[in-house]
Amino acid sequence: MAKVITFSIYKGGTGKTTSAVNTAAALAEAGKRVLLIDLDQQAQATKYVGIDPDTSPLNIAQVFIQNVPIRLAIQKTAFGFDVVGASDVLSAVEAMLESGKDEGLLREKVEALSADYDFILLDTPPGKDKLTFNALIAAQQIIVPVSAEKAAIDGLADLIKHLHTVLWPKYGLDQDIRILFTMYKAGTSHSPGIVNSARKIYRENVLSVVIPEAIAFPRSYDARQPMTIFAPSHAGTLAYRDLASWLQT
Numbered sequence: 001m002a003k004v005i006t007f008s009i010y011k012g013g014t015g016k017t018t019s020a021v022n023t024a025a026a027l028a029e030a031g032k033r034v035l036l037i038d039l040d041q042q043a044q045a046t047k048y049v050g051i052d053p054d055t056s057p058l059n060i061a062q063v064f065i066q067n068v069p070i071r072l073a074i075q076k077t078a079f080g081f082d083v084v085g086a087s088d089v090l091s092a093v094e095a096m097l098e099s100g101k102d103e104g105l106l107r108e109k110v111e112a113l114s115a116d117y118d119f120i121l122l123d124t125p126p127g128k129d130k131l132t133f134n135a136l137i138a139a140q141q142i143i144v145p146v147s148a149e150k151a152a153i154d155g156l157a158d159l160i161k162h163l164h165t166v167l168w169p170k171y172g173l174d175q176d177i178r179i180l181f182t183m184y185k186a187g188t189s190h191s192p193g194i195v196n197s198a199r200k201i202y203r204e205n206v207l208s209v210v211i212p213e214a215i216a217f218p219r220s221y222d223a224r225q226p227m228t229i230f231a232p233s234h235a236g237t238l239a240y241r242d243l244a245s246w247l248q249t
């Protein structure tokens with residue numbers, strides 16, 4: 001049975017897509033069967049792995065709108081893992097989903113693939129989208145990427161409060177939440193200060209792996225190659241490999 005992990009925080013630009021793609025690549029490199037599902041209408045995870053959202057045959061939007069079996073929307077990447085892509089048609093899905101009623105749809109679709117993968121990773125859009133709630137409910141584990149540089153701590157509290165007060169009671173859930181600090185600047189006191197104060201509050205839920213800030217990340221996105229291929233021995237690549245190892249324990 002696949003372990004389903006959602007990369008989510010309502011704040012944008014904190015490293016959700018970068019973390020989902022590079023964790024998928026690191027897990028695949030370690031020989032795991034991995035599926036990445038892109039739920040963001042900006043389709044950045046889809047583009048990152050070299051798929052053009054506008055010309056690709058089927059994506060997650062059709063899976064919702066036309067009830068196409070999710071299996072038919074799976075595409076192979078050149079990086080050893082599979083993807084269900086996104087496109088801007090997802091805005092129609094967002095409009096179609098009924099608030100308070102349709103949050104469990106993705107969970108059913110993902111369960112149908114559970115025997116085929118070791119890990120199913122979900123990349124979510126920023127904001128309190130119904131698709132994000134779908135992804136949160138579908139997951140066994142929630143990894144919350146937080147920028148150590150931009151102090152996205154408020155966004156973290158917002159997500160955790162929403163899980164505790166709304167989604168968990170409603171769906172009878174109690175998921176494992178792990179905070180992943182990204183864009184960490186080692187040479188300053190700012191980033192370590194943010195991480196240390198988060199550890200005081202969230203303790204072991206703060207992952208010991210931190211992702212360094214590096215220009216190689218946006219460059220790897222521009223090259224349409226995950227870090228494992230683009231910069232195999234970069235410190236940022238090693239950090240995502242450490243995260244992948246931890247996920248396999």
Ligand SMILES: Nc1ncnc2c1ncn2[C@@H]1O[C@H](COP(=O)(O)OP(=O)(O)O)[C@@H](O)[C@H]1O
Nearest residue numbers: 012013014015016017018183212213214217218
């Ligand atoms: N560790 C990092 N160091 C430097 N830049 C990063 C890092 N992680 C992500 N980025 C860059 O920051 C921007 C936002 O990251 P992204 O993963 O798209 O965030 P989100 O999906 O949360 O909106 C992108 O340009 C990305 O390349």
Ligand SMILES: [Mg+2]
Nearest residue numbers: 016017040044
């Ligand atoms: Mg993103």
